[in-house]
Amino acid sequence: MRLGYHSITWGGVVGAPQGVTSLKDLYYLSNGSVTDAVRDLATAGYEGVEVFDGNLAALADRPDVLTDALAESGVELISVYTGANFIYQDALADELHRVESACRLAARFGASRLVVGGGARRAHGTTDADYDLLGAGLDAVADLAAQHGLEASYHPHLGTMIESPEELERIMPRTRIGFCPDTAHLAAGGGDPAALIRRYPDRLRHVHLKDISLATQQFLPLGQGDLDFADVLRAVREADYDSWLVVELDAYDGDPRKAAEISRAYLSRLGF
Numbered sequence: 001m002r003l004g005y006h007s008i009t010w011g012g013v014v015g016a017p018q019g020v021t022s023l024k025d026l027y028y029l030s031n032g033s034v035t036d037a038v039r040d041l042a043t044a045g046y047e048g049v050e051v052f053d054g055n056l057a058a059l060a061d062r063p064d065v066l067t068d069a070l071a072e073s074g075v076e077l078i079s080v081y082t083g084a085n086f087i088y089q090d091a092l093a094d095e096l097h098r099v100e101s102a103c104r105l106a107a108r109f110g111a112s113r114l115v116v117g118g119g120a121r122r123a124h125g126t127t128d129a130d131y132d133l134l135g136a137g138l139d140a141v142a143d144l145a146a147q148h149g150l151e152a153s154y155h156p157h158l159g160t161m162i163e164s165p166e167e168l169e170r171i172m173p174r175t176r177i178g179f180c181p182d183t184a185h186l187a188a189g190g191g192d193p194a195a196l197i198r199r200y201p202d203r204l205r206h207v208h209l210k211d212i213s214l215a216t217q218q219f220l221p222l223g224q225g226d227l228d229f230a231d232v233l234r235a236v237r238e239a240d241y242d243s244w245l246v247v248e249l250d251a252y253d254g255d256p257r258k259a260a261e262i263s264r265a266y267l268s269r270l271g272f
Contacts (some may be wrong), residue, residue: 001236001266004078006208006248007037007055009256016054024094027054027102028081029254032062032256034059041255042073045191045264049075051245053102056109063109070110078244079113079206081155085120086137087130096170099141103148113206113244114145114152115180119161119171123215134161135174142177153178153205156185163189165196178205182248183227184212184219193227194235201239209263212250219250221259223266230270 010033019026032039032073034055043048049070070077082102084095099116101160106114119134138154145152154177156162156170162171168191172179180199183193185208197204209232211225224227236245252259 001242001272002047002244003045003264003272004050004076004244004246005037005041005044005046005260005263006033006050006081006246007032009249009259010037010040010250011104012033013052013182020239022094023051023085023091024097026098027057028052028083029054029058030218034066037256038066038069038073038075040259042075043051044257044260046260047074047076048078048244048246050064050079050081050115050248051077053080053105056080056105057101066109070104076108077111078246079115080109080111081115081117083116083118083157084137084141086118086180087120087122087133087161089133092137093271096137096140096144100144100148103144106150107148108190112150114141114150115155115206116141117155117157117160121159121161126135126167130161133176134171135200136177138171138177142175151178153180154189155180155182155208156189157182158185158188165189167190168196169265172200172203180206180208182208182210183229183232184210184225188217192245194231195271197232197235197239201241204239204241206243207236207241207245210246221249221266222247222261222263223269229266233270233272
């Protein structure tokens with residue numbers, strides 16, 4: 001297995017404000033320097049990086065800014081993260097337009113994977129039909145990704161309609177997209193991350209390693225929260241998954257490189 005890290009820690013996540021009135025123009029964006037992240041991650045001992053779709057969109061007219069930093073640092077662009085609501089049928093065409101734009105950018109910058117979150121939780125609750133709509137939307141994403149040479153996976157996430165193990169159980173049979181477990185989000189949703197990886201070993205296509213304090217719901221560097229990563233890594237190996245593990249930390253009060261180093265040292269102590 002190879003180890004990567006998400007650039008979100010450098011500046012946190014924001015959105016593109018034009019998306020409030022035009023869904024086709026809405027992107028995730030980390031508010032810091034992606035090139036600084038790449039250089040810091042190389043120093044901290046990571047081989048790859050995951051970025052948001054908006055960070056690639058911001059560099060679309062000057063791709064060499066990122067590709068040069070990747071080449072100089074010996075870091076690989078693994079994956080690009082995007083998302084959509086999926087359940088509002090009139091808006092779906094525009095959302096898939098944006099996802100396809102993310103696929104084009106990911107392929108252009110040399111990524112091999114697309115990670116997608118989402119499935120809006122309605123103000124008055126999720127309907128049975130929403131699961132079918134989300135499943136169909138995720139299949140459309142898988143097809144778009146494949147057309148651009150990418151492998152797609154779905155990332156359950158707090159704040160979406162797929163948080164709990166029961167909700168995950170409802171969506172998995174409705175889509176053929178791969179599964180990207182995020183250990184902290186699964187735990188915060190009431191699940192056991194290792195058990196859920198063991199539940200869907202044949203669907204495992206990408207992995208986010210993230211720690212959390214379950215009492216405060218604060219995301220933390222690996223080893224500083226409540227999760228059992230020794231068991232998570234055993235479950236990953238049992239699934240015969242031998243590919244990228246991406247460490248993720250949404251925010252950190254100190255130097256983001258230091259947070260990356262803390263997680264890297266913890267994984268070394270686990271024998272990674």
